[in-house]
Amino acid sequence: MSCQHAVSHTNFSTNQTHHVVKLSSQDYVKISLHGIVSTVGIVENLLILAIVGFRVRRSIISVWILNLAASDLLATAFLPFFTLYMARGMTWTLGPTFCRIYSSIFFLNMFVSAxxxxxxxxxxxxxxxxPVWTQNHRSIQVVRNVCWVIWTCAVVCTIPFYMFRDAIPGGPGKVFCYYNYARFLPKEPYDLKALCKQRKEGLAFMKLLLGFLIPLTIIVISYVTVSQSLARRGSRRPFRFVRLVVTVVVVFVLCWAPYHLFIILEVxxxxxxxxxxxxxxxxxxxxxIGFLNSTINPILYVFSCPDLCNKIRQSLGAVMESILAEDLGELSRRRSTARSSLSNSELMVRKKSCSTALVLKSEERDQTEVLSL
Known part of the structure; x- marks a missing residue:
């Protein structure tokens, strides 16, 4: 998308003439897959949040997983709009403001995950x-504070992408949700083409460095250090959560590396x-593929953490039990009400009988006393 093209349409109306979208069978397959992936991703991440948030004892590990799942849920919740974008022949019909919001969620998830x-x-x-230092300083509250800082930094990193995202007309009946580097132009004299090129390269390398290379470097150095430390101690015991994180990191690299590669190539x-x-x-x-990362992560949590898998099974079982318990409880309440009403009736009859018998006995006693006098 050229900068001049973006400038000429900076203040355009998104109301376009009706355009019939012709989709191939391959397009229908892609759209269907996107719909399935988005639905599965939303359900998975909601399930992880519900189980870890309410059924798992709060710990440092659960706080990390909760934040990863929250980021993934946010991304998968907006994936249906990308599916709609594809279904309409890569034509954005939801307006420029929502285009910026939708795109920002994608980048926010990328930064938060990294x-x-x-x-x-x-x-x-x-x-x-x-180990001694972490025992004295590492706590759930500290990890929560770190997560708040991470989310804040990710939001700050996402702001430039929100600013330069726009709905751009791209031909008859076509509107792209893409970058508009000609927004927020400076007041002083400038070279428009050079300015757009500078902004395009700046955003691309910002994503590459902050959203991929720097976090990946920290991850690699951390796990090399862990491996060396364990090797020096002669410890070969595998850490289950370490295996989980390594798997999540590998999937993160495989899902996001193609995106950053093609972005840099395009620039x-x-x-x-x-x-x-x-x-x-x-x-x-x-x-x-980048969106797919948010759908794969919950599967990794379940298969890499047997405890979490058991909790999910227990929770689903508890849900079914509660549904059955409600039905059985209602039936039991009805039976108990019927029994209680029957018992009350019998009790009333017995009370009346007893009262009558007492009255008769009292009358007989009175008569006896009178006769004895």
């Missing part, structure tokens, strides 16, 4: 390398070159 994984890796490293390749065209076309698939 920062959290880096923080978890550092936490694991400190537990192994500095650095000459305009109109085959490389740039290929990178631009591949970005859609790379974005889908």
């Amino acid at each position: 920062f959290l994984l880096a923080a978890i890796s550092l936490d694991r490293c400190l537990v192994v390398v500095k 650095l390749a000459p305009k109109g070159s085959p490389t740039q065209k290929f990178a631009s076309g591949a970005l859609l698939t790379a974005t889908t």
Whole structure:
């Protein structure tokens, strides 16, 4: 998307003429898969939040998982809008403001996931390398505070992407939810083309460094340090949570590396070159893979943590039991009400009989007393 093209349509109306969208069978398959993935992702992350939040004893590990699941839920909750975008032939119809919000959630999830994984890796490293220090300073409240800082930093990093995202007309009946680097132009004289190029490169490398390379470097250094420390102690005992985090990190790299690769290729390749065209076309698939990370993580939590898997089974069982208990309870209440009403009737009859008998006996006694006189 050229900067001049963005400038000429900065103040455009998103009301476009009706355009019939023609989708191929391959498009229908992609859209259906996106719909399934978004639905599964929302259900999975809601389940993880519910189980870890209400059924698992609060611990440092559960706080980390809760924050990762919250970030993933936020991303998967907005994935249906990306599916709608595809279903309408890559035409955005929800307005520029929601385009910025939807795009910002995608980038927010990217930054939060990267920062959290880096923080978890550092936490694991400190537990192994500095056990005495962590025992004295590491607590649930400290981890919660770290998570608040991470979310705040991620929001700050997302602001530039919110600012330069816009709904851009791209042809007859087409509106793209993409970057508009010509927004918020300076008052002093400037070279528009150079300014747009500078902003484009700045955002791309900001994502690459803060959302991928720097966190990945911290993660790698942390786990190399952990491995060396364990090797020096002669310890080969596997840490279950370490295995979980390593798996999550590998999946994070596999899901986000293609996205950052194609973003950098698109920025650095000459305009109109085959490389740039290929990178631009591949970005859609790379974005889908990035979203897929939020759907895979809950599966990793379940299969890597047997305790969590058991909690989920117990919780689902408890839900079914509560449903059955309500039905059985209602039936039992009805039976008990019927029995109680029957018992009350019998009791009333017995009371009346007893009263009558007492009256008769009293009358007989009175008559006897009278006769005896």
